[in-house]
Amino acid sequence: GNSVTQMEGPVTLSEEAFLTINCTYTATGYPSLFWYVQYPGEGLQLLLKATKADDKGSNKGFEATYRKETTSFHLEKGSVQVSDSAVYFCALSGVRAAGNKLTFGGGTRVLVKP
Amino acid sequence: GAVVSQHPSRVICKSGTSVKIECRSLDFQATTMFWYRQFPKQSLMLMATSNEGSKATYEQGVEKDKFLINHASLTLSTLTVTSAHPEDSSFYICSARVGDPYSNQPQHFGDGTRLSIL
Numbered sequence: 306g307n308s309v310t311q312m313e314g315p316v317t318l319s320e321e322a323f324l325t326i327n328c329t330y331t332a333t334g335y336p337s338l339f340w341y342v343q344y345p346g347e348g349l350q351l352l353l354k355a356t357k358a359d360d361k362g363s364n365k366g367f368e369a370t371y372r373k374e375t376t377s378f379h380l381e382k383g384s385v386q387v388s389d390s391a392v393y394f395c396a397l398s399g400v401r402a403a404g405n406k407l408t409f410g411g412g413t414r415v416l417v418k419p
Numbered sequence: 420g421a422v423v424s425q426h427p428s429r430v431i432c433k434s435g436t437s438v439k440i441e442c443r444s445l446d447f448q449a450t451t452m453f454w455y456r457q458f459p460k461q462s463l464m465l466m467a468t469s470n471e472g473s474k475a476t477y478e479q480g481v482e483k484d485k486f487l488i489n490h491a492s493l494t495l496s497t498l499t500v501t502s503a504h505p506e507d508s509s510f511y512i513c514s515a516r517v518g519d520p521y522s523n524q525p526q527h528f529g530d531g532t533r534l535s536i537l
Contacts, residue, residue, distance in 0.1 A: 339525055348425065348512045348528035349463070394462065398525075405516075406453075407526055409462045 307332045311395045311410035318385055318417050326380040326413045328369075328395035336397040338362075338371055338378040339407070343392045352380075352393070385417045422446050423515050425529025433537055434505060440498045440532045442513030448493035449515035453526060454486070457510045469496045503536045510534075 311328045318324060330338065337356045341349040353362030358373035369380045378395060395410040422445040430438050442452055450471050455463040467477045467488050475488035485507075487499040496515075500507050510533050514526035 337525075341528070346531075346533075348423075348530040349514075351525050351527065354525055406465060406468065407514075411462045412460075414460075 314414035
């Protein structure tokens with residue numbers, strides 16, 4: 306079945322540091338890939354997505370590239386802010402036969418200190 | 420665009436009562452809505468997929484008589500936790516997706532409902 310593995314947190318950084326959160330996946334076919342962010346006490350917000358190999362999703366300074374050869378979708382940001390402190394979830398959406406349910410990674414908590 | 424509203428945001432009630440949670444898509448029609456449960460510091464666990472006008476599809480291990488789902492319109496799905504007990508305390512999150520049931524569009528999430536059963 307489909308699965309998503311992402312690095313465990315917490316990840317603690319200083320403001321303006323470079324952030325990378327690794328995400329790898331296992332899936333049949335050609336899934337779509339997503340990064341969601343969850344702030345404390347809230348639901349998930351879509352951060353970015355990529356629907357095919359070599360696509361780069363980007364939003365709010367965050368980027369992730371769909372790498373089919375390494376089955377990865379690592380999230381990066383060049384200079385983090387305190388407001389980026391949150392839990393980040395990598396997810397994939399399966400192919401049509403699977404009903405396109407989302408499969409989530411375990412989440413990575415990021416704490417940015419001033 | 421693509422705003423999902425979930426209500427209430429927090430519920431505290433006594434054991435044995437039933438609790439209804441609403442999930443509304445405010446600016447789009449959602450053929451498919453999803454209900455998740457999230458335990459502290461853990462990922463989301465899909466409970467069921469709700470398609471407008473048909474019965475919900477529950478994931479393995481989720482009691483359909485315990486967690487009643489109704490998706491009566493293209494903008495509203497409800498989750499009712501029947502005869503709730505302390506072990507049902509959790510953070511419940513809904514999501515909605517634009518397009519047909521096999522669409523690859525992203526899911527848009529509500530802000531969640533914190534359910535606490537005393």
